[in-house]
Amino acid sequence: MAFWKNSSFLSSVSHAVRDGVALLVLAFDFFLLVSFLSYSPHDPSWNICVRGVPDNLMGVWGACVSDLFFQWFGLGAWVWVFFGFCVFVSIALGTFVWFWLRWSFLLSVFVSFFSTLFSEKFGALLKMYPPGLGTWIKEGKISFWVGAVLCVYGIGCSLGLFLGDEFLKKWIIFFSRLKSEKEDAQNMQEHVQGGSTDLKSKKDREPLKISKLSKIKEEIIRAPSIYLNNPETALPPLEFLTRNPGKGLLKTEIAQGSIDRLQNVLEEFGIKGKIVNTRPGPVVTLYDLEPAPGVKSSRIISLSDDIARSMSVLSARVALIPGKNLMGIELSNVHRHMVYLHDLLNSPFYTDFQGQLGLALGQDIAGQPVIVDLAKMPHLLVAGTTGSGKSVGISSMILSLLYRLSPKQCKLLLIDPKIIDLTVYDEIPHLIAPVITDHKKALEALKWAVQEMELRYRKMSQLGVRNISGYNQKVQEAKKENQPLTREVQLGFDSENRPCFQQQVFDTEFLPYIVIIVDEMADLMLVAGKELEVLIQRLAQMARAAGIHLIMATQRPSVDVITGTIKANFPTRLSFQVSSKIDSRTILGEQGAESLLGQGDMLYMASAGRVMRIHGPFVSDEEIEKVVNFLKTRGSPEYINMEIQEEDKITGELLSQQDALYQKAVAIVYQDRKVSTSYIQRQLQIGYNRAARIIEQMEKEGIISAPNHSGKREILNNTR
Numbered sequence: 001m002a003f004w005k006n007s008s009f010l011s012s013v014s015h016a017v018r019d020g021v022a023l024l025v026l027a028f029d030f031f032l033l034v035s036f037l038s039y040s041p042h043d044p045s046w047n048i049c050v051r052g053v054p055d056n057l058m059g060v061w062g063a064c065v066s067d068l069f070f071q072w073f074g075l076g077a078w079v080w081v082f083f084g085f086c087v088f089v090s091i092a093l094g095t096f097v098w099f100w101l102r103w104s105f106l107l108s109v110f111v112s113f114f115s116t117l118f119s120e121k122f123g124a125l126l127k128m129y130p131p132g133l134g135t136w137i138k139e140g141k142i143s144f145w146v147g148a149v150l151c152v153y154g155i156g157c158s159l160g161l162f163l164g165d166e167f168l169k170k171w172i173i174f175f176s177r178l179k180s181e182k183e184d185a186q187n188m189q190e191h192v193q194g195g196s197t198d199l200k201s202k203k204d205r206e207p208l209k210i211s212k213l214s215k216i217k218e219e220i221i222r223a224p225s226i227y228l229n230n231p232e233t234a235l236p237p238l239e240f241l242t243r244n245p246g247k248g249l250l251k252t253e254i255a256q257g258s259i260d261r262l263q264n265v266l267e268e269f270g271i272k273g274k275i276v277n278t279r280p281g282p283v284v285t286l287y288d289l290e291p292a293p294g295v296k297s298s299r300i301i302s303l304s305d306d307i308a309r310s311m312s313v314l315s316a317r318v319a320l321i322p323g324k325n326l327m328g329i330e331l332s333n334v335h336r337h338m339v340y341l342h343d344l345l346n347s348p349f350y351t352d353f354q355g356q357l358g359l360a361l362g363q364d365i366a367g368q369p370v371i372v373d374l375a376k377m378p379h380l381l382v383a384g385t386t387g388s389g390k391s392v393g394i395s396s397m398i399l400s401l402l403y404r405l406s407p408k409q410c411k412l413l414l415i416d417p418k419i420i421d422l423t424v425y426d427e428i429p430h431l432i433a434p435v436i437t438d439h440k441k442a443l444e445a446l447k448w449a450v451q452e453m454e455l456r457y458r459k460m461s462q463l464g465v466r467n468i469s470g471y472n473q474k475v476q477e478a479k480k481e482n483q484p485l486t487r488e489v490q491l492g493f494d495s496e497n498r499p500c501f502q503q504q505v506f507d508t509e510f511l512p513y514i515v516i517i518v519d520e521m522a523d524l525m526l527v528a529g530k531e532l533e534v535l536i537q538r539l540a541q542m543a544r545a546a547g548i549h550l551i552m553a554t555q556r557p558s559v560d561v562i563t564g565t566i567k568a569n570f571p572t573r574l575s576f577q578v579s580s581k582i583d584s585r586t587i588l589g590e591q592g593a594e595s596l597l598g599q600g601d602m603l604y605m606a607s608a609g610r611v612m613r614i615h616g617p618f619v620s621d622e623e624i625e626k627v628v629n630f631l632k633t634r635g636s637p638e639y640i641n642m643e644i645q646e647e648d649k650i651t652g653e654l655l656s657q658q659d660a661l662y663q664k665a666v667a668i669v670y671q672d673r674k675v676s677t678s679y680i681q682r683q684l685q686i687g688y689n690r691a692a693r694i695i696e697q698m699e700k701e702g703i704i705s706a707p708n709h710s711g712k713r714e715i716l717n718n719t720r
Contacts, residue, residue: 022091029084032069035062036078039070093257234634235403240626241342241619262287262329265310269303271295276326281365282337283601283615284317289327300327304595307331315595322610330365330613332597339600341396341617344369345403356469357410357513357549360400361393361574361604362616370604370614374515374551377572377607378544383557383587384576389600391421393576393616394519394553395624401515402430402627407635413449413516415442417523424624429635432514433642439527442518446535448642449516449548453539455688456511456546468511468547475508484508507682514548521554522561533565540569557587571607576600576616641685661686665694666703675704675713 035058043054043063056063069077259275266273272292279286291300301318307329308316317330344350344360347369355373359380364370374380384390401410407429414435416422426435436442456468463485465471478485485506516539518524524532539550552570554561557578567586575587577596584593588611593603600616661684668683669675675698681691695713698704705714 018091022088025084025088025091029081029088031058031062032065032084033081034058035066036069036081038062039066041067043067235406236627236630238342238346238403240630241345241399241623242340243342244340259287262307262311262331265307268310269306271300271303273327279366280333281367281615282333282339282363283597284330284332284365284613286365287329287331288321289329290325291327297327301591308595315597317592317595317613319592319611336597339363339615339617341399341619341623344371344617345400350400350404357515358400358404359397360617361397362600362602362614364615365613370612372604372606374549375513375544375547377549379540379550379570379572380552381562381566381570381573381587382551382553382576383555383562383573383578383583383593384553384602385555385579388576388578388596388598389602389616390553390555390576391519392600392619393574393602394421394517394551395619396617397551398425398517399619399624399627402428402631405430405513407637408510408512410513410515413445413514415445415516415518415524417442417520421519422517424621425628427637428628428631429637430631431637432640434639439524442524443528443532443535444642446516446532446539448640449514449543450535450538451688452514453543453546453548456548457542459506459511460545462506467545468513472510475510478508511547515551516548517551517553519553521552522556525561529560533563537565537569540566557583559586562586573605575603575605661690662694662697665691666698669698669703669715673715675715 035056038055038057040055040063043056044060054060054063056066058065066077069080259278263275266289272295273289275287276290277288279288289300291297297320304316304318307318308314308331311331313334314332316332319328319330321328339362341360344362349369349371350358350360353371353373355371355375357374359372359374361370361372382390382394384393398412401412410430411432412425412428412430413432414422414425416435416437417439419437423435423437425431433445436445456471460466460468460471463471463474465474474485485508486503536550536552539548543549550570552566557575573587575584575593575596577598578584578587578593581591581594584591587593588603588605589609590611592611596602600618602614602616604612604614606612665680665684668680672679675695677688677691677695680686680694681688684691695704699706699713702716705716707713
């Protein structure tokens with residue numbers, strides 16, 4: 001059984017079969033040529049029954065076959081000899097010469113009908129050959145309608161072969177889109193007329209496709225049903241993104257010559273093995289190499305530069321294929337195909353994606369879209385030199401979130417020390433603060449993120465949930481039932497030693513996801529290296545359950561920027577082209593990123609450690625500007641006052657009675673007869689730490705009591 005499963009044996013058998021079929025086609029083509037050359041209308045055939053030896057050199061079979069072809073195609077039968085030769089060349093080379101096959105079939109049909117039209121003018125020339133199918137129709141030997149069907153069918157097949165399968169695919173896609181748009185328009189119209197505002201469950205809620213309605217001026221792309229009736233939360237349409245013009249479509253056919261050439265190159269360097277499979281992509285082509293027993297994989301990996309030079313390509317990358325006895329050799333294509341973000345966001349991989357924070361990274365080497373969930377990563381570390389496509393890749397990630405989530409579902413905190421890359425997104429409604437370009441403010445913003453994380457953990461702990469999804473689910477259920485969220489808290493014991501309980505009411509506020517994007521981490525590390533490392537470590541370790549996620553990018557993936565602590569807390573990493581093998585090992589733990597082609601070519605390493613090559617989409621400044629201008633018309637941002645910057649400066653100092661906020665807090669306590677840190681924080685709209693210090697000062701001055709075993713305080717002085 002092992003002998004029959006041997007790949008080299010199967011390959012040799014396939015080559016032998018292919019050569020045999022090629023010889024049979026050549027023999028039949030030679031048979032047609034000799035039969036046509038020695039054709040005589042007086043030979044015995046399907047239409048003439050005579051005695052005697054035929055003049056045809058191929059005997060009775062040659063006379064019958066030639067007569068059949070001339071009866072059907074007339075002079076167009078000669079084109080079939082050329083057609084057979086093209087088939088022979090295609091099989092012998094291992095490719096399919098579509099160009100010559102299309103032209104030969106088209107020419108045979110037209111020559112057959114033209115010979116009929118001009119039979120009277122060229123009668124002497126066509127006298128010895130039957131006129132073909134066209135004369136049968138002309139003279140009424142077959143039904144007019146049957147002939148018309150045959151004509152239309154023949155011309156349609158000829159045009160189909162001539163124009164190619166790409167043209168037919170475009171027409172099929174065009175009519176399928178018209179059908180889907182008509183169905184979506186009917187569904188949307190029923191929804192508008194019915195005015196239904198019922199919320200579906202998460203499983204039953206299906207986003208809408210693009211619909212063109214004359215009554216609706218704006219298109220809502222993939223908007224959840226909860227936001228359909230609010231125009232301020234409408235998501236941007238896909239028309240703002242550049243469509244794929246359809247030129248240079250991906251061809252999945254690989255010439256056998258390139259496979260044989262790579263095989264010879266490997267043998268020249270002493271690498272024994274067999275190319276068992278090829279997978280072409282928009283930028284590179286992957287060749288699966290099965291090394292012979294005893295060949296070390298490290299030796300093949302070290303020959304990547306020599307393989308690229310021998311194959312006359314820009315770069316070559318060699319890597320192991322997990323779970324298989326194969327080595328992957330990635331060679332750059334001669335003609336590179338651009339990846340468009342419009343194709344990614346319009347694909348079912350994105351529209352049907354079930355994750356919370358879907359990021360459209362690009363296409364893999366097979367041309368399939370790659371959509372990942374930032375919520376499961378839960379953080380992403382990005383590296384790449386100038387010109388590698390890192391900034392464009394970050395913009396495509398941001399647009400992936402803007403096209404999927406409304407400002408109520410996702411908030412962005414953008415930090416751009418370089419000032420030029422992320423400032424274009426300023427004033428969109430998804431921001432919780434203006435785009436931060438100052439180093440000190442960036443550090444203060446990260447401190448606020450840590451404080452927000454701790455506050456969210458306290459809220460989730462009070463409700464008894466483990467993550468932000470469970471918290472938001474309880475909030476939605478409470479709003480649906482029109483009942484506040486409450487928890488039973490023990491206050492103490494009564495005179496008879498029985499426990500006393502009270503219902504504590506919580507705020508029913510939806511907690512959005514917060515995505516923090518830092519475009520250049522190296523500049524921040526120069527200003528506050530150790531302090532920044534501690535903040536990043538704190539957020540990376542704990543912020544996942546609180547719905548806070550980081551995307552950190554740097555141009556210099558050195559060990560002083562990507563420290564061991566940061567690297568350990570970012571298991572998911574993304575590397576564009578880097579300058580050296582050392583930088584590649586720093587970001588990915590292995591070499592290969594230095595051999596990338598740039599312009600969005602990247603290596604993506606998931607938390608499991610498997611590296612995948614992805615080709616990122618291109619997003620122009622005009623596309624970003626259109627999306628940003630659209631979002632600005634849908635609402636203004638609600639900036640959060642990050643008072644953490646002032647609290648760090650006054651840490652350890654007590655508030656005095658002359659503080660206006662302190663006096664206001666005391667008045668609120670006496671007026672409302674309520675006291676708690678969260679209550680003071682909400683009433684004065686200040687940070688948690690400052691509210692806690694106000695409570696401590698009230699306790700020291702005897703205004704309120706110390707907290708009991710359940711955390712409740714009592715107001716001691718009724719007058720002041």
